Amino acid sequence: MRKPLIAGNWKMHKTLAEAAALAKELKDSLGTMTDIDIVVAPSFTLLNTVVTTVRDSAIAVAGQNCYPRPSGAFTGEISAEQLKDCGCAYGIIGHSERRQLCGESNAFINQKVVALLSSGLRPILCIGETLEERESGQMLTILKEQLVSGLRQVLPQQAGEVVVAYEPVWAIGTGKTASSAQAEEVHAFVRDTLGKLFGHDCAQKSRILYGGSVKPANIDELMTQPNIDGALVGGASLQADDFIKIVSFTRP
Ligand code: 13P
Numbered sequence: 620m621r622k623p624l625i626a627g628n629w630k631m632h633k634t635l636a637e638a639a640a641l642a643k644e645l646k647d648s649l650g651t652m653t654d655i656d657i658v659v660a661p662s663f664t665l666l667n668t669v670v671t672t673v674r675d676s677a678i679a680v681a682g683q684n685c686y687p688r689p690s691g692a693f694t695g696e697i698s699a700e701q702l703k704d705c706g707c708a709y710g711i712i713g714h715s716e717r718r719q720l721c722g723e724s725n726a727f728i729n730q731k732v733v734a735l736l737s738s739g740l741r742p743i744l745c746i747g748e749t750l751e752e753r754e755s756g757q758m759l760t761i762l763k764e765q766l767v768s769g770l771r772q773v774l775p776q777q778a779g780e781v782v783v784a785y786e787p788v789w790a791i792g793t794g795k796t797a798s799s800a801q802a803e804e805v806h807a808f809v810r811d812t813l814g815k816l817f818g819h820d821c822a823q824k825s826r827i828l829y830g831g832s833v834k835p836a837n838i839d840e841l842m843t844q845p846n847i848d849g850a851l852v853g854g855a856s857l858q859a860d861d862f863i864k865i866v867s868f869t870r871p
Contacts, residue, residue: 622826624826629683629856644859648863657677659681660711666702681710682709685698685735702738703739709741711784712769725764747786762809766813775821783809784830795832802829828849835864839869
């Protein structure tokens, strides 16, 4: 009953010409798919080109970040309004690379979630534990805090627009995917937490993605899990062939 969603996070990769070529290949292969939501998240400089290339197709575009104010003297930042204006429908927020490299706090990430929702964009809120946090038994506490703080001030009627992406930090770019059982354990916990925050019905409708070394070889197994509704793909989203295979995972 939840429509699967596969998103490609291109991170800080691609020139304009490369991005246009990749977007065109994806549009040609996937542009008319209706049983799945497909999202690509290029760098800010590539957004206009990618939005133009995938226009009138099933592929939606996401920003990789935003600043939580509508406009103003915030040199170097991009607002949710600007993402919307440029044709984005989603924004990735709270990626572990931003949490770790840019020192983003749960409170700051929460402001961005609220800003995206106010602008009519769907936040893809990333959460995830480090290996130390997992091994020291703090995993669920950390994830709960990321979720509860990240979704503060979100109203129950808006919560269905939020997509949560569980990305264990130790699985990102390492080739070490969480096993489907490890991922499912966390996804079930996330859905339970969403239920406590927003009610059972809303939690049942919310999409929870897995991210971390998702590849054509492991997507089928991940997607068999009842609480895994899709994937947030990094490295494998940079090659059209791999991303097309992932989006074309075996349907049950
Ligand atoms: P990889 O798929 O390269 O591990 O990256 C995952 C990720 O961080 C997506 O946001």
